[in-house]
Amino acid sequence: MKDLFAHLPAAGTLVNALAVVIGSTAGLLIRSRLPENLMKAIFQSIGLFTLFLGVHMASQTGNFLVLIFSLVLGSILGERIDLDGLLQKFGEVLKKRFSKGNDRFVEGFITASLLFCTGSMAILGAIEEGLGGFPNLLFAKSLLDGVSSLALSASLGLGVLFAAIPLVLYQGSLTFFAGAAQTYLSQAVINEMSAVGGLILLGLGLVILDIKAIKVTNMLPGLILAALMAAFFL
Template sequence: MTGTFVNVLAIIVGSFFGVLFRGRFTDNIQKIVMQGISLAVIIIGLEMALSIEGSNELLIVIFSLVIGGICGELLKIEKHLEEFGEKIKGKFESKNELFVQGFVQASLIYCVGAMAIMGAIQEGIQGDASLLFTKSLLDGTTAIAFASTAGIGVMFSAIPVLIYQGAITLFASQVELILTPAVISQLTATGGLLIVGIGLNILEVAKIKVGNMLPSILVAVILSYLIL
């Protein structure tokens, strides 16, 4: 799990430097930084989402989002994430109004995506953590910018990353059998649309419960495996 540990460390270090810079920026600078991050997140999401080819694959993505969203709404995933963030905020007696928002949004950004899943599988099966090292560089850089505006809550997104990627690495041999190229394509496209949703939330264009849509990724894998 070397790659995941490095990824977690990168997020923590990046967030630390971001928090140091936070007090030195005016409100206008913080706002423009967040807008820049939002646009970058949306571009990344769109690039992933456009990986699908054909109407059948598009239908799988649509049904995955609908079914996964219903499951997540019933499970109240985003509410639990927010409550976890509130507990951490309370323990550290933080007065930052963006603490929970930073924690939830950063957790989703770092966990939703093919790089997190495929990197963890690659390390678990082959012992090759190179993909996660690359992700660590990206996440660490993003954490600096994100924490400079959202604050220390971003740092604690390292906890879900450790649990999520670590679990995939440990069970990589079982997961690899399911993830055919066709399944990966659907997983990537579905995850990409969720990332677009995160970007729109940060821009405050809409309030999309991306956390409740997380089961869509699992649904996409199941539907792809059964249909394609």
């Protein structure tokens, strides 16, 4: 079994995406059977867990200056590029093609995409596989994402299923990048990327709980800047 996955590029990411598709499909099948108050409780639980995960990840930073500068400069870059707007437009294109009657399609797509792509397991798991290791972390993440996608799709609908697309693009790219740049990926680089990802997840948790509207997608360039700053200064 290990030999099979060793010869399949980004096998962990492909299994992860499949888990999201299966979990989302299951959530859509049971969606009509769940009362509204139960779906609200599930959604709030995911929001609280996202906040906790964000705090846990952010605490991994070894340099607060790298953390804050990465996030601030990354947010400025993201605003200039308008990543949030681009992801919204992509979600709208998918909605028009696959789900014209689902008002929460784009919300589900963006929420799930950010949740699945910015966690520490996404970063560490992709790097582990890119460095030639067996994708143990991504397989464990697949199980968690499968359960999360079931709950999210039951609340937000079909858009959650399509989060498998940015998941494959992001984790797959990170896996291949890790393989190409493995000499530069120190533990400090990984920790700072995870810490910035944690702050992004904190923002996502606030959005999920409907506490504050934050364009979390525009903060994503901070992950790249954190890696660069950590590589040069730590």
